Each structure stands twice: as structure tokens, then as C-alpha cells.
Amino acid sequence: MSDQEPSRLETELELLEAMYPDQTSYSTKSREFRFSDATASLTLRLPETYPEAGLPDVISATDAAKTDVRNQGRSAVKELGLVDGEEALDAIIAAFQQVLESNATQQSAQLSSAKHNTSGATHHEDKTVIIWLHHLLNTNKRKLALSPPPSSPPVSGLTKPGYPGILIFSGPLSVVNEHVNTLKAQNWQAFQVRYEEDEMWHFAHGVGVREVETMAEVVKGIQAEEQGKKQKEEFLKAVGIK
Template structure:
């Protein structure tokens, strides 16, 4: 195995850790498949991928909200540097495109109406971040112009976690405001139409560990939270220590 293939395998291994059950790779076809709650794409890695004079991944398919995103994703990829690992950047770019497509999709809007989902009532949203380190982003996660009427808990580090609950309109407004920031990965892992009562009470607080987030959620919601964090199998044993 040459150095380039080793780099590809390392990159894919990291992606599978960051996006469990969402990334698949076919070595024979050299195809990378990614699927999220909003959309999916398939890329082909050219033989010269990671060569300084090589080429970037080729978009075979990309869609979200019944919208074809192949052209839009290709434009994003064309601006990425040659010779560097860019699959994580492609996933982040696609997630942004997919979220925009779903928000603008008439079909998605009709489905929301049919299912009775509105911005009234209560809501809880759990967000997984690749990381939350930047001081300004941590401050925004704790208090933005949309945070009035929202209670929640945030955890910085790797990964970052944001959990917000309260009036549905305020919660969704806060989430949309935070989406506008430049995140390496911003994934809504759970949306619930009920308000979660957090142990600290009213307001948004920051904690240091995943264990503290679980304590805030409480036993009644513990398994739901761990499942959203892809940690469900550990819920009956222990919460792994944060990095």
C-alpha cells in the first residue's frame, strides 16, 4: 500500500468515527457515500486523489429536499485545495446546501403542515458539533438574540453538544441563528415537540463533560439523549470520559 492509499484510509477512518453509520466507502468502486437526515451524496475518488497535481472527488449524485445538488456541490468542491484531505470539508459544505434545500422545498413545507408541525407549542433540539472551542461561538451558544424563552445546556470540546428546549418558535429561531456560523460540522440529531425539564432550571448553561449533560437531562430522557449522540450502547454501562 502506497502512502497515498494510507492517507485515504486514515481519512476515511476518521470520517467514520465523526459520522457513525453515515459514511460508507467501497474500495473497489472508490466511492464514498454519505447520508444525513436531510440528504445524501455519492462521490468517486479519482486515482490521483491527494496528489498535488491530481484531481478532487467527482460528484456522482447529491440531493436533498427533492432538489438535485450535484452542480452546487461541485462548485464547492472546485474551490478546495488539491493534494489535501477534503472529504470532511465536502460533508460540511453538503450539509449546508442540504439544509437550505430542505428549508426551501415546497414538499417539505407541505409535509410539515400535514404532520401538524408548527412553530407554536414546545420543542427540544439536540445538536452535535464536530467541536466547540471558539470563545465567541461558545458565548453565542449561551446567549443570542433568539435565546429568550429557551433553556438549555452546552458542552464545549470534542464533540460539542448543544441542547435547547422551550417555546418552539424561540428554539427554532435560536438554532437557525447558530446555523449561520461557520461550523466544521453542525448536525441536528434530534427534534422533539415536547419541552425537556433540565435539572438546572431556567436559562442556558455550559458544562464541561458529557456526563454532566446526561445529569441535566435526567434519567427519563437519558436513553433518548444517548441514542441521539450515537452512544446508546454505552447507556447501561458508563458514559465514556470526554477527550
């Protein structure tokens, strides 16, 4: 290894520790990097020449239920198209988190479907999600976010373009899930579901999804009716402001 490589790797590891406090660890002896997210975990083996040459290999990956998602993780990393010679750990962690979120969404949908089939219930369930994006600039993505599938009651919410991008959707569970999955299928640098609850939120503008320009407008827009204070607190916690 050259004199520069340990410095680059050390810098990368320090940055990751700052981004994910108490969630990362690295063994210089085995050259294994570990990331944990609650009960889910990801283990990578770094080549001797990394990051100057070579890319980390996924040697272990499990979700919150301890299910082996190593193949999914490797496929997600492959789709990133990582460039040899560049730091890659942050991008791999983000890809792993998307695998976890995708699996959780599918499991939730399957559970909801099973409950519906078992009970034969005709009432709809509500859902509210808050999504954090690294950025939201593309015009087509912005239009897509504002156009959820039609439903009764309709999906309502707020979107904020720029850095970071914010998406809030509230409405019938199945329709919200469909809209989120459609958006998630787009190409994103980071797409994180920060809040997900079976409840209906109300917005100052009424129904439908509306785009606002600033975070302050988002906060103002969710302070509606009696639960406005609670919605504000949940939003601020979700985006890491409170």
C-alpha cells in the same frame, strides 16, 4: 499513480467505512465513491491522481426526498477551500450532511408556516434539539449559544464546550429554529443536529440556557421532573453513548 497513492486512498476509505458503517462504497473501475444517509445519497468521482493531486467532483447528490441538490453540494464543497494533495472525502461528506440538515430545517419551517397559515392557530409549538459539534472553544460562539432570542416561554437548555461540543435547546419552535440557524451560520468544523422533536424539555437548573463543563453535568442537568429518565435516554442515544 505512485506506489503511495493506493495506500493513502485505501486508508482513507477504511477510515470512512469505520465512521459510516454500511454507508460508503467505492468502485475502483469507475473511481466513483458513494455515500448514503438514509434515502439521501452523494456520488463523487475521484481523479486518477487523488489524493496526491486533484480533488473529488460531485457528480450526483440527492436529499431524502430525492431532490437534486448537486449544485448545493458543489457550492458547499467549494466553500470548504480544500487543499490539493490532501484527503478530502470526510470533509465533503460533512458538507453534504450540512446541506441535508439545512434543507430539512427549511422544509420543516415552511411546513410549519403553511400549517399556521392554514389553521390560523394561535398556540405555539415546542421544539427540542440536540446538536453535536466537533468542538466548541471560541468564546464568541459560546456566548452566542447562551443567548437565544427572547421569547415567552424562554428557550432553555445546556451547552458544553470542549471536544465534542454539545448544545441542547428547548422552547418555542420558531425561536429554537432561529437560534439554531444563527449558530449554524457560524464557521464550524462539524455541526450536526442529532435530535429534533416537537416537544418541550425541562432542565434541573430551570429556565434559560446554562453552560456546564462535562458530559456528566449535561446528563445530570437534563434529568428533571417526570420525563427526566426519557430525556436522559434520548440524549445518550443522540450523542452515541447508548
